[in-house]
Amino acid sequence: MKKMLQGNAIVGQSGGPTAAINATLSGVIRGVLSQSGQNGAIQCLYGMRNGLEGLLERRTVCLSELLATEDSLRLLEQTPAAALGSCRKKLPAPDSGKPEDQAIYTKLFDILREMNIRYFFYIGGNDSMDTVEKMSRYAERVGYEIRIVGVPKTIDNDLPETDHTPGYGSAAKYVATVTREIIRDCAVYTTKAVTIVEIMGRGAGWLAAASAAGQAVGGEAPDLVYLPERTFDMERFFASIEKKFAEKPNLVVAVSEGLRFADGRYVSKVTGSSEADAFGHQYLAGTAKALEVAVKWHFGCKVRSIELNLPQRCGGHILSLADRKESVAIGKAAVEAALAGVSGEMMVFERLSDQPYSYRIGHRDVSRIANGIRSVPDEYINEGGDGITDACCAYILPLIAGECDILWKDGMPEHLIL
Amino acid sequence: MKKMLQGNAIVGQSGGPTAAINATLSGVIRGVLSQSGQNGAIQCLYGMRNGLEGLLERRTVCLSELLATEDSLRLLEQTPAAALGSCRKKLPAPDSGKPEDQAIYTKLFDILREMNIRYFFYIGGNDSMDTVEKMSRYAERVGYEIRIVGVPKTIDNDLPETDHTPGYGSAAKYVATVTREIIRDCAVYTTKAVTIVEIMGRGAGWLAAASAAGQAVGGEAPDLVYLPERTFDMERFFASIEKKFAEKPNLVVAVSEGLRFADGRYVSKVTGSSEADAFGHQYLAGTAKALEVAVKWHFGCKVRSIELNLPQRCGGHILSLADRKESVAIGKAAVEAALAGVSGEMMVFERLSDQPYSYRIGHRDVSRIANGIRSVPDEYINEGGDGITDACCAYILPLIAGECDILWKDGMPEHLIL
Numbered sequence: 001m002k003k004m005l006q007g008n009a010i011v012g013q014s015g016g017p018t019a020a021i022n023a024t025l026s027g028v029i030r031g032v033l034s035q036s037g038q039n040g041a042i043q044c045l046y047g048m049r050n051g052l053e054g055l056l057e058r059r060t061v062c063l064s065e066l067l068a069t070e071d072s073l074r075l076l077e078q079t080p081a082a083a084l085g086s087c088r089k090k091l092p093a094p095d096s097g098k099p100e101d102q103a104i105y106t107k108l109f110d111i112l113r114e115m116n117i118r119y120f121f122y123i124g125g126n127d128s129m130d131t132v133e134k135m136s137r138y139a140e141r142v143g144y145e146i147r148i149v150g151v152p153k154t155i156d157n158d159l160p161e162t163d164h165t166p167g168y169g170s171a172a173k174y175v176a177t178v179t180r181e182i183i184r185d186c187a188v189y190t191t192k193a194v195t196i197v198e199i200m201g202r203g204a205g206w207l208a209a210a211s212a213a214g215q216a217v218g219g220e221a222p223d224l225v226y227l228p229e230r231t232f233d234m235e236r237f238f239a240s241i242e243k244k245f246a247e248k249p250n251l252v253v254a255v256s257e258g259l260r261f262a263d264g265r266y267v268s269k270v271t272g273s274s275e276a277d278a279f280g281h282q283y284l285a286g287t288a289k290a291l292e293v294a295v296k297w298h299f300g301c302k303v304r305s306i307e308l309n310l311p312q313r314c315g316g317h318i319l320s321l322a323d324r325k326e327s328v329a330i331g332k333a334a335v336e337a338a339l340a341g342v343s344g345e346m347m348v349f350e351r352l353s354d355q356p357y358s359y360r361i362g363h364r365d366v367s368r369i370a371n372g373i374r375s376v377p378d379e380y381i382n383e384g385g386d387g388i389t390d391a392c393c394a395y396i397l398p399l400i401a402g403e404c405d406i407l408w409k410d411g412m413p414e415h416l417i418l
Numbered sequence: 419m420k421k422m423l424q425g426n427a428i429v430g431q432s433g434g435p436t437a438a439i440n441a442t443l444s445g446v447i448r449g450v451l452s453q454s455g456q457n458g459a460i461q462c463l464y465g466m467r468n469g470l471e472g473l474l475e476r477r478t479v480c481l482s483e484l485l486a487t488e489d490s491l492r493l494l495e496q497t498p499a500a501a502l503g504s505c506r507k508k509l510p511a512p513d514s515g516k517p518e519d520q521a522i523y524t525k526l527f528d529i530l531r532e533m534n535i536r537y538f539f540y541i542g543g544n545d546s547m548d549t550v551e552k553m554s555r556y557a558e559r560v561g562y563e564i565r566i567v568g569v570p571k572t573i574d575n576d577l578p579e580t581d582h583t584p585g586y587g588s589a590a591k592y593v594a595t596v597t598r599e600i601i602r603d604c605a606v607y608t609t610k611a612v613t614i615v616e617i618m619g620r621g622a623g624w625l626a627a628a629s630a631a632g633q634a635v636g637g638e639a640p641d642l643v644y645l646p647e648r649t650f651d652m653e654r655f656f657a658s659i660e661k662k663f664a665e666k667p668n669l670v671v672a673v674s675e676g677l678r679f680a681d682g683r684y685v686s687k688v689t690g691s692s693e694a695d696a697f698g699h700q701y702l703a704g705t706a707k708a709l710e711v712a713v714k715w716h717f718g719c720k721v722r723s724i725e726l727n728l729p730q731r732c733g734g735h736i737l738s739l740a741d742r743k744e745s746v747a748i749g750k751a752a753v754e755a756a757l758a759g760v761s762g763e764m765m766v767f768e769r770l771s772d773q774p775y776s777y778r779i780g781h782r783d784v785s786r787i788a789n790g791i792r793s794v795p796d797e798y799i800n801e802g803g804d805g806i807t808d809a810c811c812a813y814i815l816p817l818i819a820g821e822c823d824i825l826w827k828d829g830m831p832e833h834l835i836l
Contacts, residue, residue, distance in 0.1 A: 017603045050608055080599050086606040176830050178729045181498050184833060185435045185732040188504040190468055195728075217828045309724045310613075311596045314603040317736060320829065400829035410635045411738065411818035412594050415602060 004041045004339065005145055007118030010060065013153075014051040014124035014131070015088070017081035018167030019174075019316045020327040021153045022416075024123050025083060026073045027331020028151070029063050034332075036064070041339060042119055047418070051122075052131060053087035056107060060115070061418065075416040077324055078406050080316035083418045091131050094138035105138050112146065119147050119338045123331070125154035125165075129346055130370040136344035147338040150346035150366050151331055155313045157206035160372035161364040162348035166330055167313075169323030169399035172210035174315040175199055175308065176400055179211040179254060182306065183220050186250045193302040194241060194251045194295050197222065198288030200312055202258035205229050205376045207312070209388045211254035213400060216393035223251045228258035229376050230385035232267050237291075238298050240386055257287050267291065317413045321402025326359070333361040357398035422459045422757065423563055425536030428478065431571075432469040432542035432549070433506070435499035436585030437592075437734045438745040439571045440834075442541050443481075443501060444491045445749020446569070450482050452750075459757060460537055465836070469540075470549060471505035474525060478533070479836065493834040495742055496824050498734035501836045509549050512556035523556050530564065537565050537756045541749070543572035543583075547764055548788040554762035565756040568764035568784050569749055573731045575624035578790035579782040580766035584748055585731075587741030587817035590628035592733040593617055593726065594818055597629040597672060600724065601638050604668045611720040612659060612669045612713050615640065616706035618730055620676035623647050623794045625730070627806045629672035631818060634811035641669045646676035647794050648803035650685050655709075656716050658804055663717075675705050675725075685709065735831045739820025744777070751779040775816035 011028045013021055025047075032045040045064040048055040061084075067073055076083060092101035112120070120135065122128050132150040139146050152159050155171035179197060186195045199208040205227025212221035223244045226232060244251050259267040268287040288305035296303040326349065334347045345363040352358040380392035407414045429446045431439055443465075450463040463482040466473040479502075485491055494501060510519035530538070538553065540546050550568040557564050570577050573589035597615060604613045617626040623645025630639035641662045644650060662669050677685040686705040706723035714721040744767065752765045763781040770776040798810035825832045 013606075017606050050606075053608070079602065081602040082606045085608070087608070173829055177735050178733075180830055180833065181732040181734055182728050184497065184499040184734070185728050188431075188435050188468075188500045190471070190503070190505070214828060214830055219828065219830060304728075306727045306729070307725065308729075310600050310603050310722075311724070311726075311729070314599040315596075316599055316602070317595050397828055402829065403824075403826055406821075408821055410632060410637065410815055411591055411820065412598055412632055412637060415598065 005118040005147065006041050007116045008044045008046060009042045009119035009121065010046040010048055010055070010115070010117045011063070011121040011123065012048040012051040012055065013082035013084045013086050014122060014128040015086060015154065016125070017086065017314055018153050018155050019080040019170040019314055019319055020167045020323050021081070021123055022079050022083045023077040023324045023327035024151055024153060024166050024331040026077045027328040028121050028335055029067055029073060030328065031332040031335025032064050033068060035335065035339060046115065046117070047084045050085035051087035052089045052091070052108070054085065055111060058111060066418070072416060075407065075414060077328065078316055078319060078404060078413060079415040080314040083416060088127065090127055091134045094134050094141065109138070109142065109144055113144065118145065121149055121151060121334055121338070123151045123153050125152070125156070126159065126370065129366050132346065133344065133366045133370045136366065147341070147343040149334045149338045149342060149363070151334045152346055152348070155207060156201055156204055158204035158373050158375070159369055160374045161346070161369050163351040163359060164349055164399055166323060166327035168206060169320035169326070170315065170318070171207055171312050172213065172396055173320040173400035174312050174318050175207055175210045176213040177318060178308065179222060179252070180214060180220055183222070183252050186252055190249055191302060192245065192249045193304070194253060194299070196253045196255060196288040196291050196295070196303070196305045198255055198257055198286050198305065198307040200308065201228065201256045203228060203373050203375070205256045208254050208256040209376055209380065209392055210396055210400065212388050213393055213396045215388070216390040217397065222254040224253045224386045225388055226253070226255045226259055226386060227376055227381060228256045228260065229381060231262045232259040233262065234294060241295065241299065255287050255291065259287050316415070317406060319404045319406070320400045321404050322399055324404055330361055337363055354394045354398065423536040423565065424459050425534045426462045426464060427460045427537035427539065428464040428466055428473070428533070428535045429481065429539040429541065430466040430469040430473065431500035431502045431504050432540060432546040433504060433572065434543070435504065435732055436571050436573050437498040437588040437732055437737055438585045438741050439499070439541055440497045440501045441495040441742045441745035442569055442571060442584050442749040444495045445746040446539050446753055447481050447485055447491060448746065449750040449753025451486060453753065453757060454482070464533065464535070465502045468503040469505035470507045470509070470526070472503065473529060476529060484836070490834060493825065493832060495746065496734055496737060496822060496831060497833040498732040501834060506545065508545055509552045512552050512559065527556070527560065527562055531562065536563065539567055539569060539752055539756070541569045541571050543570070543574070544577065544788065547784050550764065551762065551784045551788045554784065565759065565761040567752045567756045567760060569752045570764055570766070573625060574619055574622055576622040576791050576793070577787055578792045579764070579787050581769040581777060582767055582817055584741060584745035586624060587738035587744070588733065588736070589625055589731050590631065590814055591738040591818035592730050592736050593625055593628045594631040595736060596726065597640060597670070598632060598638055601640070601670050604670055608667055609720060610663065610667045611722070612671060612717070614671045614673060614706040614709050614713070614721070614723045616673055616675055616704050616723065616725045618726065619646065619674045621646060621791050623674045626672055626674040627794055627798065627810055628814055628818070630806050631811055631814045633806070634808040635815065640672040642671045642804045643806055644671070644673045644677055644804060645794055645799060646674045646678065647799060649680045650677040651680065652712060659713065659717065673705050673709065677705050734833070735824060737822045737824070738818045739822050740817055742822055748779055755781055772812045772816065
């Protein structure tokens with residue numbers, strides 16, 4: 001165990017919102033509060049507003065004072081999107097040699113020194129881990145003693161080295177639930193119709209896969225599910241619909257927003273494809289909209305497209321209990337790891353078993369995560385490339401398990417606003 | 419009190435799905451079951467699959483046997499969309515004199531006679547009340563003794579003669595909750611951005627108004643709310659955004675899908691307007707998409723559009739407790755009214771007080787409902803026509819109040835499939 005650094009800590013949230021990113025923030029606060037009780041090394045936990053962007057403008061709050069009660073932490077945990085605000089700032093290379101790049105680091109570390117920050121927690125996705133990696137390298141070079149730990153979050157579930165990411169379980173629960181509700185809705189009429197549901201995930205299909213989570217447990221799933229891990233073929237898609245129509249009149253199709261054709265073009269930008277040309281339009285809309293037009297053109301039946309859009313990533317009212325618990329736990333574990341000397345690493349989940357579900361929290365060198373992407377593996381996608389396997393369901397189900405006891409007020413869920 | 423008719427009953431669901439239409443079906447079943455205990459007049463309650471369409475094909479099930487347990491009724495009540503299936507069949511005028519029209523009625527009443535149906539319940543919106551009205555007239559003409567009662571349902575809340583409609587409260591709760599979550603999501607960045615949320619309601623703005631339900635109780639509301647009760651003016655819209663931008667960088671705007679310009683054109687079809695011409699596109703998408711393009715063109719800032727789409731009407735996982743209770747109660751009351759001799763009427767809610775909220779159930783001549791529409795009244799819309807008043811909130815809040823104890827399985831809400 002390395003020596004215990006005495007000083008303050010700071011935490012930031014970065015990248016796109018999730019429903020559980022505040023649960024992780026709460027975990028970091030809980031971690032600091034519980035070590036304080038033991039005359040801990042960390043005196044104050046600051047929060048940076050809008051991530052690095054706000055830190056560079058000295059916009060910080062003292063979280064360990066502001067949110068020290070169980071009530072406020074509980075409310076924070078059910079509040080979707082980053083309570084501290086977020087940013088998309090990308091740091092330059094710390095060793096670029098350019099004076100303007102150097103100036104950013106000088107300013108950043110002047111502020112850290114001034115505030116006596118010795119523990120730095122950054123909750124975010126891929127880009128945020130790039131920040132953790134660069135800051136760690138710079139700190140080492142200039143000899144500033146600080147522990148910098150990344151804590152994952154992304155609804156996309158596409159970070160390498162971790163079994164899954166906080167935030168994915170709740171988004172997946174929203175997608176699984178709402179898709180099932182859409183299936184109910186679409187089943188009421190007897191007329192031939194196709195409903196296409198577009199789900200987030202540009203590079204990986206984890207979230208679209210969740211639309212079929214119930215399939216292995218006797219539940220319902222969309223008739224066809226397309227992930228970006230497979231190239232999309234319009235003629236094969238038409239043939240599959242044709243085949244499904246022989247069984248029933250109402251079809252529900254789930255698609256990842258990131259679907260591409262074999263030549264690399266996104267399905268969402270079908271200008272120039274034969275199907276779209278029949279209309280002569282330039283589509284401003286997404287994948288599902290493009291497919292809606294194509295299916296309408298080919299089959300002449302009723303077609304509807306539904307983009308699940310932002311509600312799938314900020315559905316605090318339908319938090320997964322597993323996700324919330326794990327998101328808190330990994331935040332707390334980050335503080336413990338940093339106190340024990342860990343730096344330049346990202347906290348990860350390691351799954352020990354699907355059923356009964358068990359996992360442990362570890363950490364990995366952030367440089368192994370910063371620029372990678374974890375796709376849905378082959379064994380989770382069916383042979384036809386238009387559905388998921390039961391193994392995929394077994395992976396997803398524990399992550400969407402359980403419902404949270406949400407606090408409601410006036411018929412709406414309560415949120416904590418910092 | 420009229421004489422008690424001995425025979426069977428039948429119930430059908432018609433029109434667009436809602437999250438509470440099955441709660442009303444459950445209420446009808448409960449009504450029949452509870453009179454059976456008292457050696458009631460109704461022997462069997464049938465359900466017609468796909469409304470009149472299925473009845474004409476003799477596709478019926480015996481609900482009073484199939485769903486006689488508390489467990490199955492409870493599951494039915496949390497299942498969104500019409501469990502019996504729906505249809506959009508419109509009956510011809512019963513006195514048109516055309517032989518093909520007459521043939522439909524002859525067939526329909528032959529089936530009713532054959533099944534000894536003396537009680538007919540039709541759960542639906544405007545078109546369904548038209549069916550109730552026409553069937554009642556025909557029954558009277560041919561002297562077939564039957565009690566025909568309409569039970570309202572529509573997320574649009576636009577039926578005349580009733581304070582509100584079953585299904586509205588749950589859809590409104592979804593809209594209020596998800597809008598608030600979207601507001602949280604949009605607040606995380608500091609960059610100038612406009613998010614436009616499109617909410618269902620072609621003729622009336624009740625559901626769009628629900629996006630601002632929290633406004634009167636210290637909650638958050640969209641920065642601007644536009645209902646179809648006011649004509650939409652693009653220049654005034656731009657000016658309002660400009661003004662709001664002076665206060666904060668992230669704006670959320672809620673719009674009804676049915677917005678129109680002063681000349682009567684729908685905003686969703688802006689082809690030919692000066693804004694859209696700048697792009698030379700024909701938009702296939704909705705109101706929010708059209709406004710997204712216009713705002714992007716005018717302000718050059720980040721703009722996003724979100725169509726709440728089907729999930730707002732089938733959100734069984736976020737049922738309003740008030741709505742579910744009332745939906746069951748009005749179904750049960752329909753049976754009691756029919757037994758007492760009511761026919762050719764639609765069940766209605768009469769509000770007695772906002773706070774504490776109280777109401778009673780009554781019934782009105784269906785001909786007063788069949789072809790009318792109830793708009794959001796002037797006193798519920800603010801002076802600028804870009805928001806709602808506190809009186810409007812006071813109207814909405816009791817309807818979205820309370821959460822249901824939903825049964826979940828494998829991380830998803832359970833549904834009953836008939």
